[in-house]
Amino acid sequence: MKGHSGDASFWLELRRAGMQSFYEGVVVMKKMFICQTVTIVMLVVLCGPAVVMATSPPKQGGVLPDITLATPTDTTERDYLGLPGGDTFKIPQIKAEVVIIQIFSMYCPHCQREAPRVNELYRIMEETAGLKGRMKLIGIGTGNSPFEVDVFKKTYKAPFPLFADSDFSIHKSLGEVRTPYFIGVTIKGGGAHEVFYSKLGGFEKPQAFFELMVELSNLK
Amino acid sequence: MLGLSLVAFFLWSSTSYGGSYGASAAFKDNIYNPGTLKPIDSVLKVKVGERAPDFTLPAVSGEHISLSQHSGKKNVVLSFVPAAWTPVCSDQWPGYNIVQEMFEQYDAVLLGITVDNVPTLFAWTNQMCQGDRRLWFPVLSDFWPHGAVADAYGVLRSDGVSERALFIIDKKGAIRYIHVEDINKRPHLEIIFKELEKIERQG
Numbered sequence: 001m002k003g004h005s006g007d008a009s010f011w012l013e014l015r016r017a018g019m020q021s022f023y024e025g026v027v028v029m030k031k032m033f034i035c036q037t038v039t040i041v042m043l044v045v046l047c048g049p050a051v052v053m054a055t056s057p058p059k060q061g062g063v064l065p066d067i068t069l070a071t072p073t074d075t076t077e078r079d080y081l082g083l084p085g086g087d088t089f090k091i092p093q094i095k096a097e098v099v100i101i102q103i104f105s106m107y108c109p110h111c112q113r114e115a116p117r118v119n120e121l122y123r124i125m126e127e128t129a130g131l132k133g134r135m136k137l138i139g140i141g142t143g144n145s146p147f148e149v150d151v152f153k154k155t156y157k158a159p160f161p162l163f164a165d166s167d168f169s170i171h172k173s174l175g176e177v178r179t180p181y182f183i184g185v186t187i188k189g190g191g192a193h194e195v196f197y198s199k200l201g202g203f204e205k206p207q208a209f210f211e212l213m214v215e216l217s218n219l220k
Numbered sequence: 221m222l223g224l225s226l227v228a229f230f231l232w233s234s235t236s237y238g239g240s241y242g243a244s245a246a247f248k249d250n251i252y253n254p255g256t257l258k259p260i261d262s263v264l265k266v267k268v269g270e271r272a273p274d275f276t277l278p279a280v281s282g283e284h285i286s287l288s289q290h291s292g293k294k295n296v297v298l299s300f301v302p303a304a305w306t307p308v309c310s311d312q313w314p315g316y317n318i319v320q321e322m323f324e325q326y327d328a329v330l331l332g333i334t335v336d337n338v339p340t341l342f343a344w345t346n347q348m349c350q351g352d353r354r355l356w357f358p359v360l361s362d363f364w365p366h367g368a369v370a371d372a373y374g375v376l377r378s379d380g381v382s383e384r385a386l387f388i389i390d391k392k393g394a395i396r397y398i399h400v401e402d403i404n405k406r407p408h409l410e411i412i413f414k415e416l417e418k419i420e421r422q423g
Binding site: 105106107108109110111112143145147148151152155166178179 | 244314349406408409
């Protein structure tokens with residue numbers, strides 16, 4: 001290096017500054033590494049549960065999520081479902097061998113159009129010899145308040161029990177399915193049950209859908 | 221670090237939105253999910269008791285509808301929804317479509333309003349009704365000047381859509397009820413009829 005004696009101290013200072021910068025750089029990089037690691041851990045911790053907890057619809061051969069419904073105040077509906085009593089009940093407590101669950105919404109245009117066909121399905125269930133009382137039908141109104149469910153019931157004269165899911169909690173537990181969605185469940189006694197049907201969409205022909213439910217549930 | 225943590229939080233919270241609405245299979249794949257939005261992003265410019273700002277807007281039907289044409293005759297329920305083809309909005313008016321009698325029972329008309337243009341509203345409301353049944357209430361376009369009516373009421377958001385808001389105006393033209401809902405949620409139907417019943421009782 002060339003330079004005067006003054007320059008030597010300059011270079012010494014520069015070297016000292018350089019080393020200092022280097023060490024400061026190392027400290028900064030260490031801090032960044034820790035920051036990034038903590039951030040990645042936080043991302044996993046915060047996003048991971050959402051990925052793990054994201055529910056999917058009930059699967060054929062599987063079971064329903066834990067759904068609690070309000071016991072109907074109407075005695076006809078309570079008798080239809082054959083419930084043991086109490087303010088709430090679970091679907092496997094329904095007195096039937098097969099329960100068909102319609103997931104609908106008062107706000108859903110498809111559900112509105114399908115309502116007469118679903119009513120017809122109920123009528124077929126009740127009037128088919130040897131099967132009356134063995135297959136039952138309920139509806140759950142996703143995001144619908146009791147008032148809204150009541151509007152749907154009165155508008156379409158639905159003769160089977162409909163239930164409110166005001167806060168979408170049931171809808172979330174069912175994997176946030178679109179509507180209308182039908183789930184078929186066989187009730188096995190002792191609280192045991194199995195899902196035999198779980199699909200988006202309604203049906204064009206109530207009789208054909210009824211026969212399909214009978215076949216898939218091995219009801220006969 | 222804070223920024224990334226916030227990103228992580230919003231990623232997590234956004235996984236719980238969107239699936240619950242636009243849930244009807246009626247709209248197939250034509251619903252655009254904007255994710256979770258800021259619940260309310262405006263400041264009201266009107267109050268209960270004040271005269272409702274008058275307006276005249278084009279309707280999907282081709283008419284021009286004024287608020288004041290109902291003065292002295294009907295209570296008016298204004299339903300602002302943010303945007304066509306989005307989840308909650310597509311899930312709201314089809315429900316109102318089956319309660320026309322309940323509105324008539326309270327001598328009320330319903331006016332649906334968004335900031336979308338008329339052709340957009342035409343296509344959207346068509347699919348909403350599956351083409352075979354029109355909405356019974358007028359659907360108004362607050363597109364130009366953009367969001368002027370929403371702005372007059374104080375429900376125009378900073379991104380140019382309106383809030384999800386309900387205003388109930390009596391036959392004298394006074395605002396009797398205001399409800400600005402979290403844009404990500406749908407207000408329950410009974411809110412409207414509880415207030416219309418109050419107006420009927422109180423006059």
